[in-house]
Amino acid sequence: MGINFAMGRRSLHTPEELRSLILASSRTIIEKHGLPGLSAREIARLISYSPGTLYNMFENIDDVLLTLQVEMLQEVSDQLTAVPKGATAREHIDALTAAYVDYAIKNRHLWNMLFAHLPPSGATIPPALHDHVLTISATISGALAPLMGQSSAQEKDHAARALWAGVHGITAIAVTEKAPVLSASNALEYAHTLTSTYIDGLVARQGFAVAAQ
Amino acid sequence: MGINFAMGRRSLHTPEELRSLILASSRTIIEKHGLPGLSAREIARLISYSPGTLYNMFENIDDVLLTLQVEMLQEVSDQLTAVPKGATAREHIDALTAAYVDYAIKNRHLWNMLFAHLPPSGATIPPALHDHVLTISATISGALAPLMGQSSAQEKDHAARALWAGVHGITAIAVTEKAPVLSASNALEYAHTLTSTYIDGLVARQGFAVAAQ
DNA sequence: GGGGCTAATTGAATGTCATTCAAAATACGA
DNA sequence: TCGTATTTTGAATGACATTCAATTAGCCCC
Helix, strand or coil: CCCCCCCCCCCCCCHHHHHHHHHHHHHHHHHHHCHHHCCHHHHHHHHCCCHHHHHHHCCCHHHHHHHHHHHHHHHHHHHHHCCCCCCCHHHHHHHHHHHHHHHHHHCHHHHHHHHHCCCCCCCCCCHHHHHHHHHHHHHHHHHHHHHHCCCCHHHHHHHHHHHHHHHHHHHHHHHHCCCCCCCCCCHHHHHHHHHHHHHHHHHHHHHHHHHHC | CCCCCCCCCCCCCCHHHHHHHHHHHHHHHHHHHCHHHCCHHHHHHHHCCCHHHHHHHCCCHHHHHHHHHHHHHHHHHHHHHHCCCCCCHHHHHHHHHHHHHHHHHHCHHHHHHHHHCCCCCCCCCCHHHHHHHHHHHHHHHHHHHHHHCCCCHHHHHHHHHHHHHHHHHHHHHHHHCCCCCCCCCCHHHHHHHHHHHHHHHHHHHHHHHHHHC
């Protein structure tokens, strides 16, 4: 019987291939010309299909964007979990930070799209998106935990998320070029300042707590 | 002779009034319906002029947005410099953080627009925008300085910017609702965790440095 | 090998958008 | 009252998202 392999007018691509094609060209367009460069017509041009074809695979352009967001967060999540632990907790955090900042800067426009594009205020955010965010957060928390031996899991998570959001802020400002003194070229430096000082603070507290026992 | 007061078809508004009207209605629209809700036609509707009128006062819609960005950063800068010093450096930083987070959350959509809207890659960013960013950065630096007595001005500025960008990251994530666990309702809590731990780190280093002398 | 079935693909149609600019409207000075 | 300088208009252009009836091509069965 054969797999139901492209029954339409052209058999160039399976539906899954087409989906990937659309996502890939959207990425290309956004990374090259920013979010404003993206249009259904432009995507269609790039993959040599008509604009209407898009709407067989995706609800609308927003749907494409949301899918890209999940894809990106998946990638970041994967890259962070793939980071080796390193000798010390500080090194581990440094490596995680570097991976995060690096991804954001290498995918400047796409990354910015993730935060530029607020979902319309009734829209359902894909659970996968939140899942990936939670995984990222858990990874940071795991790296920070050794420095917070006495704290509860909640405190560790809270501390990890505060730090992670902080690092995110540095990348956000670098990527959007809003501060002349904080750019892609020195973002990692700033991130290191933030994380190392923050860790010093955690360690100092830990010390006090130990001393107080 | 009389001031050149509205010579056109209607004498309802001076050019300056018209400019303010356009900016004010743009703010209203963005805050109510987000950036996608903004259109030249919608602004025109709101101020009861024709769309063409916009283009007498502003180059284009991007120009309106850039102007709003400068306006906002001016406001934030003003509010931060107006924050009273407080008894301790920690309290001062807390107050600054609260003001910053508060502004961002109260002007959610507008604030997000500031970072959503990357200028096209040849555009000249208004110097006023960077000026305000520098003022904000200097304010934080001033508040942090007492905790870093021995450091150079450059080190103080660097440390201040890292922390400020960090606080910004927390507001950014809260405002964009990308992390389910970090929302507008607890952003300030996270910000406090970040700043207080960071300050602990600075103080600890300071202590070591003193001890090493 | 051919006819029908089914699903993929199209592209024209609708309505919206930013932006331009020649024409119209109007206040003021003379 | 007229002419002039200026503001304001709104129709025109071209691009956009999205829809959907019509078209096309692969597959199955004969």
